[in-house]
Amino acid sequence: MVPNPTLGWERLQDVFYRKRTDYSMLWTSDIVLSEFTVAGARYGGAIALVRDTSKPMAYRGPENRNKMVLIYSNAGELLYNVPWDKGIIRGVGWSDNEELIIVAEDGSVRIYHDFQGGFTQFSLGKDSEDHTVSECRFWGTGFVAKLGNNRFVSVAKYEDPRPKLLSEIATVATEIHGWTVLPPSYTLSRHVEVFVGVNNTINVLDSMEAQDKQLVEGPFSHVSISPNGTLLALHTTYGRIYVISSDFEKKFSEYDTGMVESPAQVTWCANDCVAVAWENEIRLVGPGGGTLSFYYDSAITLVPESDGIRIISNDKCEFLAKVPDVVVDIFRIGSTSPSAILLDAVEQLEVKSPKADDNIQLIRPDLNEAVDACVKAASFEPEPYWQKKLLKAALLGKSVLELYSSDEFVEMCEVLRVLNAVRHYEIAVLLTYEEFIRLTPERLINRLINRNRFPLALKLTEYLHLPIDKIYIRWSCCKVKQSLEDDATVCKTIVNKLKVIPGISYEDIARTAYDEGRTKLATQLLNYEPRAGKQVPLLLDMEEDEIALVKAVESGDPDLIHYVVLVLKNKYPLAQFFRLVNDKPIASAVVEQLAREESAELLKDFYYQDDRRAESALVTYREALSLNDVQARVDKLKLATKIYTDSKDQYPDSRAIEDSIKLYELQTGYEKDYKQAFVGLTVAETIKKLLKINQGSKASKLKGEFKIPDKMFIFLKEGTYPTSKKN
Template sequence: MVPNPTTGWERLQDVFYRKRTEYTMLWTDEVDLNEFIVAGAPYGGALVLVRDTGRPMSYKGPDSRQKMVLIYSNAGELIYNVPWDKGTIRGIGWSDDEHLILVTEDGTVRVYHDFNGGFSQFSLGKDAEDHGVIECRFYGTGFVARLSNGRFVSISRYDEARPRMLAELPKSATELHGWAIVPPSYTLSRHVEVFLGVNNTVNVLDSMDVQDKYLEEGPFSHIAVSPNGALTVLYTAYGKVYVVSSDFQKKYSEYDTGTLDSPAQVLWCANDCVAVAWESEVRLIGPAGGALSFYYDSRIWLVPESDGLRIISEDRCEFLSKVQDVVAQIFRIGSTSPAAILLDAVEQLEVKSPKADDNVQLIRSSMSEAVDACVKAASYEPEPYWQKRLLKAALLGKSVLELYSSDEYVEMCEILRVLNAVRFYDIGLLLTYEEFIRLTPERLIDRLVSRHKYVLALRLSEYLQLPTDKIYIRWSCAKVRSSTEDDKTICDAIVHKLKSIPAISYEEIARTAYDEGRSRLATQLLNYEPRAGRQVPLLLSMEEDEIALIKSVESGDPDLLYYVLLHLKGKYSLAQFFRLVNDKPVASAVVEQLARNEGPELLKDFYYQDDRRADSALVIYREALLLDSISDRIEKLKLGAKIYQDAKDPYPDAKAIEDHAKLYEMQQSFEKDYKQAFVGLTVAETIKKLLKINQSSKASKVKGEFKVPDKMFIFLKEGVYPTVKKG
């Protein structure tokens, strides 16, 4: 028999709260919470248990020392045992993406991106290393660490970690007590702020300065900011609880706990009330000073959520939250709200009572309101039986209405199916409707994949019409990491699984294989990558340079080919580089163009390596013509002629370059002898100028050296000495 939803409701002033058991813990025989510190990921995420080194531990065999950091689901099922070798842990937290953050005493920060042990690491800087970290406070994208010298260092992003020291406290701040942080999204400066109990007051720190709020009720041993950043609770060393605005301008309530025992935790239960937890008691304090107490036989830990509190004990996981007004109006005894009457009509209809029609007629004028209330109440009910009853009532009311949009009803049915699936014991994600809306379906799928729940992730993705590529890729990466089969078997299994997914990328899977030391498997997988732009960079990082070059040529992408060639040119010597591209005509043509753009030296080396003597000599010839020094020009021309002569096959241009060098030598000699400019003249111009200065023998020598035809020579000579006609 499913209990009535009102079972377990407790009145706190004018509202109801309920504490319901969600899971009976599977770890009962393995975990003693007296030995651990517990922190929970947001949005009903995983629990991390870290050994409390300040407490004595029971010896449970040689493996117990290795169980320093354990990750469990909310049902107490072990997800991952984190290998730990970095010393004392001073900070334990989670990011919004369910990444585990561990901060050590020396300021080393590890961010675990998944439940496979993959992590990134950075340091909080020299101050943290020199003075040591005492404790940390975390929010969605960053955290603040308190150092032993009284300074605070902030990290605002985990993907681009840049430690930033906050303002230094004044020398008058001799006693530091409890502290809390305000995330940047709730501050005017858009930077994290620290509320710090100093002496008997509270100081507010940011990156620039310190503000004293001049309170007198302290010292405050515990400080906590509400999830929406609007309210702050201050717990004094004398057992009093104050709720004030976060600008400390207004005090809303005051409560005396009646005990001087320091609580283990002081947190907010959503934005509605404050929860104070001792070793075995949780006291819920309302806004007007009322209180509810819940007692336990063992140590407990509270995990705050945006709409309630998770209570973790050794034998169960519970959820404490406010009963929403719409739920209270429907299920409260004697309720006459339209939604309550509509729900009763369903029950009457099932027993075929005519009273069902009477109920419908009674609320016909407010039927739309009743349907909306039933749909909304279903989102707050964790029990599938009552979800179905409320949705059935909404369906009945909807059938009576002539015009009513069913979109919200259909969407709620879909979401509740998803929530019930992930709340199941095997998954252990304690996710509420409001948190699901904030988390988004895509990020929920990511959480399932990180837990290796691939089948459920696929089914939910198909049900919600989300892309499934990432799930298949993550499954393939996990198979590469865990499988002990040979490379071909693994490759065939992955390709068989992924062949029905159009245009799926194999690049990430191949990179995982390479990181695992399976280069051959990585190369095999890359053969199935449809986009060369993803194949080639990984092949280069794997040092499969020739394959990368071939793939870039086959891609037909000139930018990709240029990228590969420039990478290889910087990696190899010129001789090795030219040999690599020599037998690839397309790559060779691109290299030739690159060489033309870069300069003659590279072009000459390329032609020489490719045994293209004529092209190499032609480059030298062009280079010689640009030289200012005639001697250097002659040397270059002789070098070009020699390259021609060394070729296996004769080149007709070799004689022309050789003759050009001879002409320069002769012109250089004429300039020296006759003190006139000859360099740069053609053969014909040189002969003509020699004849003009009465050097017929030199002109004849030039004629013979360059085989100038007799007719041409006579023509040049007559041009110098024109014949005079006799009259």
């Protein structure tokens, strides 16, 4: 029989706390937490363990000497071994997306995006290389690293890491005792702030300045910010705890632990109380100085969550949190709240007692509130038995009400089914309702995908009416990485699996195949990609350039064709580039247009290799006309003539260019002889000018050279010679 929820409650001042055991650890006896540094991902995520080299440990064989970071579920199931080759690890943390972040002593940072080993790497910069990293503090989207010279470096966003050196400490410091970070989402400046225990005071650092808060109660060995960023817990080296506002304007409480030994951790249990952990004791310190202690036989690690604390020990994983008021009102012994009476009505109805109706009539004026309370209380209960009891009570109450919106009730039923599925020990995502709302369903599905729990991820995605494309794509990527079958078989398996989703993209799968060295498989998969814009870039990366050009041409997208042509032009020698586009008319047209806009030389080369002599000569001719120097212009025209004459075909334009050369040469001679400008005139204008300066013989010779008709020549003469004056 499922025990009553109140059996696990412990009173702290005027509220109750409960510590429930969610999982018994499956890991081997080799895992002794006192020998490890432990980091847990938020929202009930995975647990990372790395051996603490500063502590002595038992010898367990040569295989245990290898430096690895072990990733476990909350039930102690090994999810992944992260091999490590970058020296001493100084920081291990998690992002809100359950990405593992590892910081080495030399400032190297790796971000592992999944549990298959894929990572990106960057450096914290020269300062970290010169002074080394000593320790780190993480939050959901970034972290701060403390360097050996007592300077701090921050990274605000994992997806765009830009290390920034923070201000120097304002107080002359001999030693930094404890420190923590206030995430940017809680600061007025929207930049991370670092709270540093220096001497007897606290310094607050950001990228612009450092402020000494002028405290005298220190030294502070532990500094901890509450999850909502409003409260600050300060633990002194002599065992006293102060709780103040994070803006240092107000002091709320003071408590003497009476312990000489420094605690291993000082953190918050939600925003309600401070949790202090020694080697085998957890002590909750309430706002009024009240305490509640829990004792253990082995080392423990606290993983703070937004609504409680996960407790990791050698043999179990527990969750400690305040009992919500709505749950206390229902289950407290002797409670007469409407929600408690409604729950009792369900129990009476199950034994067919008429008292059920009496209970309903008793709380009739408050029935609406009682139904809401039962629905809300169900979200806080981890046991499906009590979830069903509370939802049955809500169902009974709303069936009596004439007007009641069932939306919240239906949504709660859906969410609880999801939470119960992921809390199962085989999955072991220890997620509460409040954390589920903060995490979002999409990010929960991503966590299941990272664990290769594809069937469950698919069921929950369909149940929550979310897109399923990502699950099939990630499954296919895993198939590519892990399958030992030949490329054709793997391709066929993936295509058969994905054909149920019309229009699904194969780009990520093909890129995974390429990254794994299976180029042929990548090419085969890209043939099924429906969007050329996703095919072409990867084909170019794979150096399947001709296929990329063909796909771009087949797409009919002018921008895509233009992009591929530009890439190939910059990649290959001209001759090879022209050979690639030669037999593709559309691509050739794009190259021709590109050459017209960019370079006459490129256009000439393009025409030349395509044996288009007339077009090449015309380009040279236009170039010649743009030149100011007459001799250079003539040389260009001669080159254009040569292009024509090298061809076996006859071109009418060739004769016109030869005439232009002849005219320029004659005009140049006239300018030398008569010291007048002739270059640039037409044949008719040249004849007219020669006649005007009484050079009729030259004009007649020019007429013969260019076969000027007699009538036109006479017309030019009459228009040139002055009429005789009458005496």
